[in-house]
Amino acid sequence: MLGPSGPNCNKECDCPISFPSAMYCDSRKLKFVPIVPTGIKYLYLQNNLIEEIKAGVFDNVTDTLRWLVLDNNQITNAKIEKGTIDKLTALEKLFFSFNQITEAVIPPSKSLEELKMTNNKLSKFPSGLLNDKENLTSVSLQHNELTSEGIADAFKGPKKLLSLDLSHNKLKKLPAGVPSSLEILYADFNEIDKIGAGYLKKLPTLRYLRVSHNKLLDSGIPAGVFNVTSLLELDLSFNKLQSIPEINEQLEQLYLQANEINTISAVTLIPLRRVQFKSLHANCFAAGGIQYVSIRQLKKLCTVYCDNKGLKSIPKIPPYTWYLYLQNNLIETMPLDALQNATQLRWINLNRNKITSDKVGEGVLGGMKHLAHLYMDDNLLSTVPSPLPVSLEHLRLSRNRISKIPAGVFVGLDKLNLLDLQGNKLMDDGVTEVSLKGLTSLVQINLAKNQLSSMPLGLPPTTTQLFLDGNNIEKIPADYFKGLPKMAFLRLNHNKLGSAGIPKDIF
Template sequence: MSLLSVLLLSILTGSALCQYYDYGSYLEPSNLLGPSGPNCAQDCDCPMNFPSAMYCDNRRLKEMPSIPPGIKYLYLQNNQIEEIKAGAFANVTDLRWLVLDSNRITSSKVEKGAFDKLASLERLLFSYNELTEPVGPLAKSLTELKMIGNKLSKIPSVTMLGLANLTSIHLQENELTSESIAGAFEGLTSLHYLDISQNKLAKLPAGMPKSIQMLYADDNNIDSIPEDYLSKLPQLQYLRISHNELADAGVPAGVFNVSTLIELDLSYNKLGSIPEVHENLENLYLQVNEISKFDLGSFCKIIGPVNYSKLKHLRLDGNHLTRSSVPFDASNCLRQAAELTVESTD
């Protein structure tokens, strides 16, 4: 089987906007910032050209170093640290960024009160450790929380209580269930981005704040979506539910027909038909489902000078469709499309 791209109006010349954050951009190599200051912890670098940062990454550290006053950006990723004691940050109450990715820290080895005095903390990166529950309480100044690749099985509702500045949460590759995160994000009035991919969710999370713009739930066990779920999220623009268990019976008619959505990814599910979407949708990914009919009514109820779909990219490869499945008048409805991909059996 070969892939056949049906170009409706023009050739695709751009690439899709990547919504994932590049955390490497946070890190400036310490060896490019000049010699280290005299008060720096042993085995770490505190560049005199960037005196508010301390680089302790990739040093095979087994315990937290002593942190001198004045440090606001602390990089401790890729070590062998196992515990954080209550007084670990006593000298740096003005710490802004704390990067603890890829260590061996367990929840039981984070002493009570370890983060209590970090009243100015903005970014906490705590991925690829061995946490079974989130650390806290956390500063109300926090804007970004990253706990990818731990062993989290629940997010208690009190964990994020009062975090009105939190805009971005990454919880991929954990052991979270729908019940264990129900209500966990309520009250996060600034939350724009939530990634809960690669967990054990059977449903999309309940109690989502109205501020959410990007919701990613790929690689779970989601088999249905409540009829009014998206209508309660008036700012949602990007929704990804690929690699789940969605079938037609679990997708109410019109559930995705909301005007705010720009991108919808339903690839690698069990859908037998193309769901109805709003004319404002620009990117729709439906590859590798069980779709056997190209229903133009899913995109356009009325076709006219000002009534047409805004779709630019439509993926339908890996279904039961061929080139001949595309209706002759599809170009009138999908007049802005740059790419429409189906699978050819010719």
């Protein structure tokens, strides 16, 4: 795959002639580090079974090796002999992830730029290890067992450090003593319950801060701690916050999903002219908990996921919810007050429940002035719900028990462009000339897998796609498509059409 190797290469590895300073020893089931020849600057040893590093293997490259990649091996500290990594004075990148080291392995090189030791068993990273690493810009230590005490003052030394990843550890607080040059700090999946007052003031160039999946409470966030001009992205999701903390107007992205937020004040959001609330999912807003200014800021953001939970009724939905997912439950009823708080709904998915027409409260849907998508596939409906919101654009009612479309049920729905009624029990007398009256914008209608024996009447002239497969249709009237000038897609497979039932030149 790499082509012929150059003459200066260990027999266990490949050294491409086009890149003679690199030696590829990766993915070869090696149990040891081979002796590295003179002239090699880039050494790849990842994805092997290496358990030890013996003295002497780097003797030819102590002052020339720049990259050392040892990811995905079985190396322990006890099997790293002296005279190996501790002699590499020119190393720029050391990748030591997915091994079994319990103590950091740091080369003496002052040229080190990137250090990765993720997915090991580090419980501490003593101060002083990085003191002379004046060129170090990135440190990745996620997925270890580091504690706050174990990393005290560990990162003071590298004055050019830009990125520090300490996610998936056991930290109780954000690391102290990090250099003011830092731009990225990730501390997700720890046990952090508070942020020190003025912490971000000491990091004037910090752009990205992630503290998701921790134990942050409102009481652990001092006033104004995140109100700094440098911050562009702030992730506080999956904590225990009950309110949105004060943030600076320069912030661009804010993540808050899966907290316990129940109130949002106007004061909090007024300065946020640029911010994108990436998510507020799985928070619970009480009635009156969001003030007017917040509505404008938070539209398109509030989504409630209640799918696959075995629900037998619709729970109380927070105000200003836009997207509501209730599919795959055991819901049987839609009482009039089921959605009374959720007046801003745009999308409801009730697929795969047990809702019957007699248990749908009259008017439960009609008052939703913004609802655009209503999905009620795979229920037990015997008729089309009525009244429907005039804002509706997509209506899916497939695989129910609907046998008739009442006259006038679609009157006023001039925005509806998709109607899906496949897999019901519609017969010819259930789809009359007036059944679809009012659908002046209809583009697609799906009447497949019903019990129609003739082509449906009263289709709007805007109809472009018509699905009629799986019925009992025997013939097509000669002038059927004259009133359908935009028809472009027609399905009639699996019917009872014979040659006599298809007029000449009908298509």
